[in-house]
Amino acid sequence: MSRGEELKELAVDLSRAIETARRAGLPTTVYLLAMALVEVREAAEAADGGDDDGAA
Numbered sequence: 001m002s003r004g005e006e007l008k009e010l011a012v013d014l015s016r017a018i019e020t021a022r023r024a025g026l027p028t029t030v031y032l033l034a035m036a037l038v039e040v041r042e043a044a045e046a047a048d049g050g051d052d053d054g055a056a
Contacts, residue, residue: 007044
């Protein structure tokens with residue numbers, strides 16, 4: 001499994017954790033997990049080539 005794939009899997013796990021924290025009424029935890037999700041998504045994008053905006 002590549003680093004990009006691992007990071008994408010981590011992003012999915014973080015998304016699930018955010019939803020769980022929302023249901024549990026933990027706003028600070030939601031915020032912290034959301035910030036981590038942003039970082040992981042950026043790292044995954046960079047691992048996959050970064051600045052590809054889909055233009056051909």
